[in-house]
Amino acid sequence: MTVNWKVSAVSPQPAELAEAARVLREGGVVAFPTETVYGLGADARQTDAVMKIFSAKGRPSDNPLIVHIANRSQIEELAAPPDEAVSRLLDAFWPGPLTVVLPVLPGALSQVVTAGLSTVGLRMPDHPVALQLLAAAGCPVAAPSANRSGRPSPTLAAHVLEDLGGRIDGIVDGGPTGVGLESTVVEYIPAAAGSGGGGVLHVLRPGGVTAAQLRRVLPEAEVREASAHHEPAQAPRAPGMKYTHYAPRGVMTLVQGDASERVLARLQRELDEAHARGERTGVLTYREHADALRADHVVACGSLGDLESVAHELYAALRGFDEAGVGFIVAEACPETGLGAAIMNRLRKAAGDRVIHV
Ligand code: TXA
Numbered sequence: 001m002t003v004n005w006k007v008s009a010v011s012p013q014p015a016e017l018a019e020a021a022r023v024l025r026e027g028g029v030v031a032f033p034t035e036t037v038y039g040l041g042a043d044a045r046q047t048d049a050v051m052k053i054f055s056a057k058g059r060p061s062d063n064p065l066i067v068h069i070a071n072r073s074q075i076e077e078l079a080a081p082p083d084e085a086v087s088r089l090l091d092a093f094w095p096g097p098l099t100v101v102l103p104v105l106p107g108a109l110s111q112v113v114t115a116g117l118s119t120v121g122l123r124m125p126d127h128p129v130a131l132q133l134l135a136a137a138g139c140p141v142a143a144p145s146a147n148r149s150g151r152p153s154p155t156l157a158a159h160v161l162e163d164l165g166g167r168i169d170g171i172v173d174g175g176p177t178g179v180g181l182e183s184t185v186v187e188y189i190p191a192a193a194g195s196g197g198g199g200v201l202h203v204l205r206p207g208g209v210t211a212a213q214l215r216r217v218l219p220e221a222e223v224r225e226a227s228a229h230h231e232p233a234q235a236p237r238a239p240g241m242k243y244t245h246y247a248p249r250g251v252m253t254l255v256q257g258d259a260s261e262r263v264l265a266r267l268q269r270e271l272d273e274a275h276a277r278g279e280r281t282g283v284l285t286y287r288e289h290a291d292a293l294r295a296d297h298v299v300a301c302g303s304l305g306d307l308e309s310v311a312h313e314l315y316a317a318l319r320g321f322d323e324a325g326v327g328f329i330v331a332e333a334c335p336e337t338g339l340g341a342a343i344m345n346r347l348r349k350a351a352g353d354r355v356i357h358v
């Protein structure tokens with residue numbers, strides 16, 4: 001049975017959080033809201049508890065989990081002390097949608113959390129419910145997004161229950177999440193001693209903090225963005241990036257181009273051909289273009305003039321195609337500036353890398 005604790009997003013009721021925290025301490029798995037997406041948490045020190053996350057999600061166990069903390073001082077119990085450059089990132093973005101990868105202290109966490117790597121991804125979420133739950137639990141909490149593996153991440157408690165109801169011990173329902181996309185995962189490699197230059201900040205997964213924001217805080221470092229199209233040939237550094245993700249059940253294709261008339265014309269041609277084959281069709285577009293397209297299910301996913309609104313609505317839009325029973329989906333690309341880099345990363349994955357360039 002999955003207990004549902006409904007709490008206020010701004011000032012959550014302490015009794016409900018104490019109950020959820022007790023379940024975590026006793027080795028249970030509990031979903032909770034963060035400012036990015038809902039997470040599925042377990043005490044990161046208890047291997048049995050962490051294993052329940054993998055089995056509830058159906059997640060491959062070579063994909064490490066992010067560890068959530070309520071307080072910056074918890075870092076010292078878990079990982080090597082951050083460099084001065086990483087400290088500046090934490091000053092600027094914590095609490096918030098930034099995960100930093102640091103060398104893990106031996107024995108500090110269950111090995112299942114780190115999937116055997118020598119590093120751990122740490123994050124302090126910017127959400128009163130998450131922060132107060134983590135503080136009440138008093139332990140580091142491993143939490144991937146609270147969806148079945150491969151499905152779009154949950155931005156509402158209803159999404160969590162749709163995927164995991166009956167498979168987890170409880171959910172703290174604090175309403176819709178904020179950003180709507182996961183955190184940015186980064187790893188900082190300092191410059192070699194004596195080289196005089198700045199280090200390299202690898203963006204392992206684009207997310208809620210943009211590359212431009214990172215560059216503003218670390219002007220001397222090289223901020224290296226994950227390849228927009230494909231992971232490098234060697235093993236990907238954020239292991240999760242190699243799996244099919246965020247996908248609706250229907251087959252989705254992304255259409256990308258510089259001229260929006262050409263993109264819209266191609267989207268419509270694909271939709272018309274699928275309709276003629278007898279398929280139920282859907283299109284993901286934006287408020288500016290929704291009236292220009294005809295399909296069984298037209299979704300205006302935020303506004304091109306406001307990419308934050310696109311991020312906020314993206315996962316619910318992808319789930320909406322499943323509810324509408326759509327088998328053939330086309331999606332309009334958005335500009336890859338700012339948050340657009342993370343949005344396009346998720347759209348490409350949802351489309352299983354089927355991209356038409358026009
Ligand atoms: O916003 C978020 O980050 C959400 C909320 C719940 O906090 N969590 C989340 O967790 O998205 P998850 O497990 O779905 O994604 C974790 C990502 C994966 O791409 C994983 O490979 C990468 O972070 N990651 C975790 N630990 C890592 C490590 N030690 N080194 C490199 N990548 C790591």
Ligand code: MG
Binds near residue numbers: 153
């Ligand atoms: Mg996830």
